[in-house]
Amino acid sequence: MDVNELLPKSETLRLREKLIGPSCKLFFRADPLKIVSGKGQYMFNEKGEKYLDCINNVTHVGHGHPKIADVASRQLRVLNTNSRFLNDNLVVYAEKLTSLLPPPLSVCFFVNSGSEANDLALRLARTHTKAKDVIVMDHGYHGHVISLIDISPYKFNHKGGEGKPDWVHIAPVPDIYRGKYTDKDYSMEELTDLYTDEIKKIVDENVANGKGTSCFIAESLQSCGGQIILPPNYLRKAYKYVRDAGGVCIADEVQVGFGRVGTHWWGFQLQGDDVCPDIVTMGKPMGNGFPIAAVITTKEIADSFGATGMEYFNTYGGNPLSCAIGNAVLDIIVEEKLMENAVVVGASLLKSLAVLKEKYHIIGDIRGVGMFIGIDLVKDRESREPATSEAQHIISRMKEEYILFSADGPHRNVLKFKPPMVFSLQDADHLITILDTIFQEIESVNV
Amino acid sequence: MDVNELLPKSETLRLREKLIGPSCKLFFRADPLKIVSGKGQYMFNEKGEKYLDCINNVTHVGHGHPKIADVASRQLRVLNTNSRFLNDNLVVYAEKLTSLLPPPLSVCFFVNSGSEANDLALRLARTHTKAKDVIVMDHGYHGHVISLIDISPYKFNHKGGEGKPDWVHIAPVPDIYRGKYTDKDYSMEELTDLYTDEIKKIVDENVANGKGTSCFIAESLQSCGGQIILPPNYLRKAYKYVRDAGGVCIADEVQVGFGRVGTHWWGFQLQGDDVCPDIVTMGKPMGNGFPIAAVITTKEIADSFGATGMEYFNTYGGNPLSCAIGNAVLDIIVEEKLMENAVVVGASLLKSLAVLKEKYHIIGDIRGVGMFIGIDLVKDRESREPATSEAQHIISRMKEEYILFSADGPHRNVLKFKPPMVFSLQDADHLITILDTIFQEIESVNV
Numbered sequence A, B: 001m002d003v004n005e006l007l008p009k010s011e012t013l014r015l016r017e018k019l020i021g022p023s024c025k026l027f028f029r030a031d032p033l034k035i036v037s038g039k040g041q042y043m044f045n046e047k048g049e050k051y052l053d054c055i056n057n058v059t060h061v062g063h064g065h066p067k068i069a070d071v072a073s074r075q076l077r078v079l080n081t082n083s084r085f086l087n088d089n090l091v092v093y094a095e096k097l098t099s100l101l102p103p104p105l106s107v108c109f110f111v112n113s114g115s116e117a118n119d120l121a122l123r124l125a126r127t128h129t130k131a132k133d134v135i136v137m138d139h140g141y142h143g144h145v146i147s148l149i150d151i152s153p154y155k156f157n158h159k160g161g162e163g164k165p166d167w168v169h170i171a172p173v174p175d176i177y178r179g180k181y182t183d184k185d186y187s188m189e190e191l192t193d194l195y196t197d198e199i200k201k202i203v204d205e206n207v208a209n210g211k212g213t214s215c216f217i218a219e220s221l222q223s224c225g226g227q228i229i230l231p232p233n234y235l236r237k238a239y240k241y242v243r244d245a246g247g248v249c250i251a252d253e254v255q256v257g258f259g260r261v262g263t264h265w266w267g268f269q270l271q272g273d274d275v276c277p278d279i280v281t282m283g284k285p286m287g288n289g290f291p292i293a294a295v296i297t298t299k300e301i302a303d304s305f306g307a308t309g310m311e312y313f314n315t316y317g318g319n320p321l322s323c324a325i326g327n328a329v330l331d332i333i334v335e336e337k338l339m340e341n342a343v344v345v346g347a348s349l350l351k352s353l354a355v356l357k358e359k360y361h362i363i364g365d366i367r368g369v370g371m372f373i374g375i376d377l378v379k380d381r382e383s384r385e386p387a388t389s390e391a392q393h394i395i396s397r398m399k400e401e402y403i404l405f406s407a408d409g410p411h412r413n414v415l416k417f418k419p420p421m422v423f424s425l426q427d428a429d430h431l432i433t434i435l436d437t438i439f440q441e442i443e444s445v446n447v
Helices: A009-019 A066-078 A088-099 A114-129 A188-208 A234-244 A267-271 A299-307 A320-335 A338-359 A388-400 A425-446 B009-019 B066-078 B088-099 B114-129 B188-208 B234-244 B267-271 B299-307 B320-335 B338-359 B388-400 B425-446
Strands: A035-039 A042-045 A050-053 A107-111 A134-137 A168-171 A215-219 A248-252 A279-282 A293-297 A363-369 A372-377 A406-408 A414-417 B035-039 B042-045 B050-053 B107-111 B134-137 B168-171 B215-219 B248-252 B279-282 B293-297 B363-369 B372-380 B406-408 B414-417
Touching (some): A009 B088, A035 B066, A066 B035, A066 B066, A107 A114, A114 A215, A114 A248, A114 A279, A114 A293, A114 A299, A114 B114, A134 A188, A168 A188, A234 A248, A234 A267, A320 A338, A338 A372, A338 A425, A388 A406, A388 A414, A388 A425, B066 B320, B088 B107, B088 B293, B088 B320, B107 B114, B114 B215, B114 B248, B114 B293, B114 B299, B134 B188, B168 B188, B234 B248, B234 B267, B338 B363, B338 B425, B388 B406, B388 B414
Parallel strands (some): A134 A168, A134 A215, A215 A248, A248 A279, B134 B215, B215 B248, B248 B279
Antiparallel strands (some): A035 A042, A279 A293, A363 A372, B035 B042, B042 B050, B107 B293, B279 B293, B363 B372, B372 B414
16 A cells, blocks of 8 residues: 555545535546646646646645745644734735735735635625625626525526526626627627626626625636636726726636646736736635635725624634745745746746647637636637537546546536646646547547 | 745835735734744744744644645645545545444545634535525634635624525633633533524524524534533534424534544543534644644435535645645644543643633633633622733733733633644643732732
């Protein structure tokens, strides 16, 4: 057995089925993977077999990074307590984080997960605006707590969901390939207008119905919804309509922040230097797998929240350990030039995927930026009918080739690339070679 | 400057005020403490001054425990990924945890905080019972997310709170010293009946109004509400009434679990071996400050939740790192005999406090078990009028004596003792000596 394995795989699986809630799903349910260790962009099973990891967007600076281990070890020996005491780690980290955002975003709340962050963002928005209604993007996902399932169409409109609460309003996702309006019928400029007009329609209806709009919350690039890149000017226009109606704008950067897009630290920045949300939430990659998340907002909104007099206390949030680790992650991103790497590797992949698209009809659309890429698979390029079962087959075949990939989006037909940021050009070449082989297999069967 | 200090205290404070939301409060606001390191039951400020910590119920096995640092360091080098892969740490920890609970509590969900745990418990209860209404105890506190402020009178009935939602029903807390019914007028047996009859009244009203009862949630010992010990048979009777009406019973052990009571692992076990909730939530001390929490329930309830088909995915929950640390905490509790220590130290303190009560009229009531003790301060023993300002004065005086203490309860007059479990007999003697001095000062002024 591997030195890091405590039980035979069959026993691990038996105990998992007995002891862990059945709602907690395994990848590759029919033949789940047991992972015992990881290094950089690779994960290893109990037999020592090496998998190339294209899906772990949490392990941002790579699996098993020694600097994170060193920082945690040192801080755990020194101190880990709550944020009701003054401690330097908290303020040093808050200062560094806010320096990476436009100046109005200057006040931090530290929490433990993206779900806690979005829940708090919702409270901030409601307290500040004194309104309740929320505008969300279709297929959006914002977290697993009760308040966020309520605002996540990815949850409430799917299996086990209870549908949309009446205070939630769904704007169509600006998916220009298979959304309500597409590039088949409209220019990019028209698409931006059509999609943002849908936001305007909602805020106007809220006004007409005597209701305010507390906020518009959107992932800066939609992930679970199918790796969607917002069209140019989308946020600029959407934010204006929302603000004109008294609402605040929340950028959910939980999945895509911290330099994943390569050219910028945050996804919303792709929309232009003048585009600035009122609240940003961040999480997943923030601690490289250590539970940290944050809400960063303006002084005005933080002051409105403070003015209620209700204390906000988060037991673990902003403790010296999590801040030390968050700080180390920021340092590593810079020291190891991971954003620069994302630019180079992302561009290379998009170029190679464009070549594959020429060869294989199953590839309907390729979209992405940096280490965030989606491949929308179709049965037919004209109808754009989603190739759902083919996507599942490809994922399984890639697993056989020791590459971990996943598919998502409303039709589960979008291959989703969001690897650790240390993913290399060599890895990209290997990935393309394997994809080429598998697409070839599929097309030869279908001929 | 201390080797662990990065900034002068004035600068830390300035940055804190600038960068952290004003809703996040500091202890001792007028003159906050800067803490740079900790060891066991002690914390050290930037001048190296040593404080005896009577309030950190999270740092359960003590500040800076080397074993936790070693385990974290090793696991961070090996692997930290989400629970969609099989991993031994998860099942080994789940097996150990469930072995500490009555057999029906056999299925685990791992999350990052007590708030995430109680939010999930609420979802489980509602899904299982198909009912929405919730019974809570007055002054109860269950967490900071939106769904839990809704069920926490400690929040919704206080500053900035928006009052009780109509689906929440408040049962009076069985505080036999200053609750709705007290030991002035009734025997213990009568008190249990009176307080549990209030639960019965609520479930009956729900039935009469055509509404079900999804759950009754209660801290097994109420902490923020004023260190309340439930009277004998309270949970046995309350649970029966709730279950007879189709509801499930949730024991919130977030603040008091993991052996704090000394004789048992969980607070609810103080009520008898046959008393078993349907759902238990745990958090704070679980990872000694590392963000871990859990919901443990019955197979039936977990299966109801699974049957909806909605996946429950918690990014960090149950990852190999948090499980390794949780496991180490359990080992340390046993190896260092911390529950045995809680029994001995708690008994000694209660005995010494009883002697102080003979001497000082300000002590109205002393109650506690193990490392969970409350001292209810009064202006007058007959009227039991709460000595709120005196409690605040005592806290400040103790800080001057390098002892960290806090006051809580609806009147903020209950001194709250809930230290790291390594608190020693010698610490207890020192604490009593200082308390004696301060009570003496107060009484001499008042004479």
